[in-house]
Amino acid sequence: MAHQPRLRLDADVVARARGLARRAGQPVVDIARSHTTVSVERATLRxxxxxxxxxxxxxxxxxxxDAVREDVGVAHGVAAPVFHALASEGHSDLVALAQKAASGAVRFTVPDGRADAEARKLARAAVSHGLEVVDAKRVERERMVxxxxxxQQRPWIYLIVATGDIYEDIPQAQAAARAGADVIAVIRSTGQSLxxxxxEGATREGFAGTYATGENFRLxxxxxxxxxxxxxxxxxxxxxxxxxxxxxxxxxxxxxxxxMMLNDSMYGILFRDxxxxxxxxDQRFSRQVHSRAGIIINTGEDNYLTTADAVEAAHTVTVSQLLNEFFAHEAGLPDELLGLGHAFEINPDLPDSFRLELAHAxxxxELFPDAPLKWMPPTKHMTGDVFRGYLLDGFFNLVGSMxxxxxxxxxxxxxxxxxPWLSDRDxxxxxxxxxLNACGGLAEDFHPPAGGFIDSRANLVLCEAVELLEKICDDGLLQAIGEGTFGIMKRPADGGRGLDGVEKRAGDYFNPAVEILDGGEG
Structure with missing residues (x-):
């Protein structure tokens, strides 16, 4: 069924907001397309x-x-030096090459001429095979669905599992699914971002979560x-x-x-420095992979409202959603894979708080009618009064339904x-x-009057978002982040963790994964 608008949003204002988001985001995309990182190069070898x-x-x-970086840096990409060494020195596979490189027994060079062509051919074949596995997994998902x-119902019910031990997570996740969960999120161990x-492998110890590893994913x-x-x-x-x-x-x-993967364009900047x-x-490359894999990304706008006031900063959520949309589309993600985030975080003691939540949601x-929006529950104003908290969660569920x-x-x-205990989850x-059973059809019935409180509030937030986007276009997105525009966290472009792992691409930069994902080849 086609989406039926329920707010009287000015189409010209909406179009202006999207145009400004493109203008604000494009310089960052240009940076992403002209730089590489150690993590992009490692992902390519994976x-x-x-x-x-x-x-x-x-x-x-x-x-x-690390060995390639020590010899020739990563500005040329690591694929050509690695596959040149693999071909010219007779190593049996990449693991054997890595073992010898770790012991200092291999020296890497940037090949040229025929050697470069041969190395690139080998690298493309190896990465293409990996992306064929990704393609096959996507087809497998589609077949299973x-x-x-x-x-049968929307929204999908999303529930968290996080014991620290993958072998304890598994039965808890299965029990949660039997109890009604449609999506299981395995929270990562605290600090893994850093x-x-x-x-490597299956892990049995984590801190407020379980390590994200390939084997844990498989299990x-x-x-x-x-x-x-x-x-x-x-x-x-x-x-x-x-x-x-x-x-x-x-x-x-x-x-x-x-x-699904949580993959916000600014969360790591703001909340992990x-x-x-x-x-x-990194996020542009990761979103290209998600697009190829058919993975829904979840963005993290809800986090802004845990540090900033949810009413005063409501427009920053809208701005971030518009930027996340632009970055996602530019990386190839369609709307159906764009799980933009927002949250029920207004102080419940504020008059009309529920009406404000309705307006923001x-x-x-309305702005993203084809996106599977991710609606996040109250956390900031949960006081420990479990009866009040249960009521707030009920109101949150009602907004999601309406x-x-x-x-x-x-x-x-x-x-x-x-x-939470298992009984709390139940x-x-x-x-x-x-x-959802009592109110599942309210989205069809709920049409706030033109010019009323909800309609007016939504239009006000949209106009404030446009004003902020205009300022960001004037100053630059990186400067806006440095000034604490989002989530009141000030993060300058020349600070934070991981800067030493960034290099500007050389003129002969070669990365077969980037080549394929940019060009749609393979």
Whole structure:
């Protein structure tokens, strides 16, 4: 059924907002297209088939890229030096080459002439094979959804699992799916964003979450496939492609058929103090991989409202959504893979707080009618009063139903008190089921009057967003981030973690993954 507008938004203002977002975002895209990072180069070698780690747990991909970087840097890309060494020195495979490089037994050069052509040919073939695996996983998902079936209702119910031990996460995730969850998110271990390597293998110790690794992805996907067949609906799996290893985690997600990945253009900058240039270069590559894999990205605008006031800063959420949309489209992601985020975070003691929440949620729905918006529950104003919290979550669920959100993260009444018990989760799911069963059709009936409170508030936020975008276009997005425009965090372009892993591409830069993803080849 086609989307029916329920707000009286000025089409010219909406078009101006999108045009300004393009103008603000394009200089950042230009930077991303003219730079590379160690994490982009490592992701490329992962797609070429390099896996495993040394006895200390350092991945071979890190060892190999570090060795190339020490000899010739990464400005030329690592693929040609690596595959030139592989061909000219008779190493059996990339792992053997990485092992010798780690011991100092290999020296890398940037090949030229016929040697360069041969190295590029080998690199393209290896990376193309990796992307063929990603393509096959996408087809496999589509086939399973067709055979097993999708959840009948929207929004999809999104529930978090995070024990730290993948072997405990699995039965909890399966139980959550049986209790009604449509999407399982495995929260990453605290601080993994700041690791400049991806841990190897299945992990059993994490801090407020479980490490994102290729093996953990494989194990959880296989377990949820079993449960999907049992329940007769495909259960989607989510993790986090963010932080210093964003491109690598995106590649691992594509290779292991994850379905959603948290992948915001500015979250790592604002909340993990990762260098802005590093983040924008990495996020463009990661989104290209997500597009190829058919993975829905979830953006992180909800986080702004945990640090800034949800009423005063509402327009910054809209601005970020518009920027995330531009960056996603430029990287090849269509609207149906664009899970833009927003949240129910207005102080409930504020008069008309519920009406304001409705206005903000409906504005997002109207601006992005074909995107599976991700609606996030109250956290900032959860006080520890579980009865009040349960009521707030009910109101949050009601807004999600009335405004036709796509993905609804289940709110917990024990938020800000303890890590939720399984019984807390069951009660939270009961809350969701009651509201969706009782009010699932309200999106069809809810049409606020023209010029009324909700309609006027939504238009005001949109106009404030346009004003801010105009300022960003004048000053530049990087400067706006440096001045604390989003989430009140000030992050200058020459600061933050990971800047030393960024290099401007040389004139002969070669990266077969970038080549294929940019050109749609392979």
């Amino acid at each position: 797609l070429a088939g390099l896996a495993g780690a040394d006895p200390d747990g350092i991945p071979w991909v890190n060892r190999l890229v 067709a055979e097993i079936g999708d959840p 690791l400049d390597y991806v841990p 959880m996907r296989a377990a949820l496939d079993e449960t999907s067949r049992e329940l007769g609906r495909y259960i989607r799996l989510t993790n986090y492609a963010s932080g210093l290893c964003m491109p690598e985690i995106a590649a691992l997600a594509g290779l292991n058929r994850l379905d 990762i260098n802005p240039i590093r983040t924008f270069v 409906l504005l997002a729905r 405004t036709g959100q796509g993905i609804l993260l289940v709110g917990m009444m024990t938020e800000a008190v303890v890590t 009660l939270a799911l009961q809350n969701v089921r009651y509201v």
